[in-house]
Amino acid sequence: MNPTIPRWWSGLGKALWAAALALVAISFWMASRAPIEVQMGPVQKIVYVHVPSAIATLIAFGVTFAASIAYLATKDWRWDGLAASSCEIGMVFATVVMITGPLWARSAWNTWWTWEPRLTTFLILWILYAGYHVVRASLRSESRRTISSVMGIVFFVNLPLVWKSIEWWRGSLHPKNVTMVPEMRVTLLVGMAAWMIFYAAALLQRLRLEWHTEARAFSDTAAPAPSEGRAQP
Amino acid sequence: MTYAIISYLVTVVLWIVWGLATVARERSLRGE
Numbered sequence: 573m574n575p576t577i578p579r580w581w582s583g584l585g586k587a588l589w590a591a592a593l594a595l596v597a598i599s600f601w602m603a604s605r606a607p608i609e610v611q612m613g614p615v616q617k618i619v620y621v622h623v624p625s626a627i628a629t630l631i632a633f634g635v636t637f638a639a640s641i642a643y644l645a646t647k648d649w650r651w652d653g654l655a656a657s658s659c660e661i662g663m664v665f666a667t668v669v670m671i672t673g674p675l676w677a678r679s680a681w682n683t684w685w686t687w688e689p690r691l692t693t694f695l696i697l698w699i700l701y702a703g704y705h706v707v708r709a710s711l712r713s714e715s716r717r718t719i720s721s722v723m724g725i726v727f728f729v730n731l732p733l734v735w736k737s738i739e740w741w742r743g744s745l746h747p748k749n750v751t752m753v754p755e756m757r758v759t760l761l762v763g764m765a766a767w768m769i770f771y772a773a774a775l776l777q778r779l780r781l782e783w784h785t786e787a788r789a790f791s792d793t794a795a796p797a798p799s800e801g802r803a804q805p
Numbered sequence: 806m807t808y809a810i811i812s813y814l815v816t817v818v819l820w821i822v823w824g825l826a827t828v829a830r831e832r833s834l835r836g837e
Contacts (some may be wrong), residue, residue, distance in 0.1 A: 600813065614806040621816050663824050671819075672812040679808050770820075777827055784834035 574788040575649075581776065588773035595766035602759040609756075618672050620759055624767035625668040626694075630731055632662030632771060633701060637731075640724030643717060652717040653782030654775075659704055661774045665767075666748040688739035688748045692718045694778050697734055700727040 599620060609616035634657040643651035672685040673691065685691065704727060738746045752760065756779045 603813075615808050617809045618812045621813060624817070664819060668816050668819055671815050675808040675812050682817075725820065774823075777824075781830055781834065785832060788834060 575783055575790060577780060585773065585776040588769060588776060592766065592770040592773040595762065595769055599759065599763040599766040602762055606759045607753055607755050610679050615676060617703070620763040621767075622669060622672045622673045622676060623760065624764045625665045625672070627764060627772045628767050629662050629665040629669060629697075629700045630735065632658045632665060632775075633697075633728065633731060635775075636662065636724045636767040637728035640721035642691060644725075649717065649786055650782070652721060653779060653786070656708060656720060657775055657778035657782060659701060659724065660778060661771060663698075663701055664707065664774075665771070666694075666701065669694065670698055689741035690734065693730060693734045693737045694736075697727075697730045698760070703727075759767070 594680055603617050603620040606617065606620070609613055636655045639651045639655035642648070643655060672714065673694075677686070677691075678684050704720065704723045707723065708716060711719060733740075
């Protein structure tokens with residue numbers, strides 16, 4: 573079967589992009605208007621992009637985990653494409669977290685970096701999934717999808733460690749419970765909604781590459797070889 | 806305040822770079 577992008581794909585993608593960009597713009601505007609936290613000051617406004625990006629990272633890698641299992645069970649290339657696409661978007665979100673975190677820490681904790689549980693486990697997460705892309709890009713054989721799926725499953729082990737790190741280990745600088753005034757809470761919720769829809773829009777966009785890659789591979793195998801049907805000299 | 810502004814700018818720039826790279830890769834695959 574020739575892999576082609578469904579017609580509704582582009583329409584849904586455009587609608588999601590419009591909603592995502594509008595909501596991100598609204599969340600930025602709300603962040604600028606949100607109350608200034610007493611102890612940390614204006615730098616605390618990083619929370620409205622840092623926390624949604626961190627949660628989007630975990631969701632993206634969670635999708636990679638589920639899609640990797642589905643690929644190994646079905647051997648359908650679309651599951652592998654979903655896993656790789658979600659992993660790539662998760663890496664961008666994780667990079668946002670890795671940059672905004674130290675900027676916030678420099679002001680709040682007076683240090684760019686400290687080896688506290690959440691930072692350490694998140695750095696390990698970033699390195700593991702960077703490795704996923706390096707290994708995947710270096711493989712061209714049929715085993716690429718299988719090896720990628722195994723990585724997508726094995727690396728997921730680190731996600732609960734990131735999530736629970738502040739409860740399971742001592743010395744965490746991240747607070748276990750955060751109390752916010754209603755205006756701050758609403759701004760954070762809008763930010764989370766905005767970046768979740770942004771993730772969905774980006775995922776649909778990235779999946780188009782998988783369709784095109786598969787279509788090109790299909791046309792390469794379906795096309796006759798250059799010498800086929802010609803008289804050999 | 807400076808760090809907060811830098812954080813938002815870095816976020817926007819990262820996603821723009823990813824978006825441009827993704828569109829370029831799609832065009833390349835389509836042979837445009």
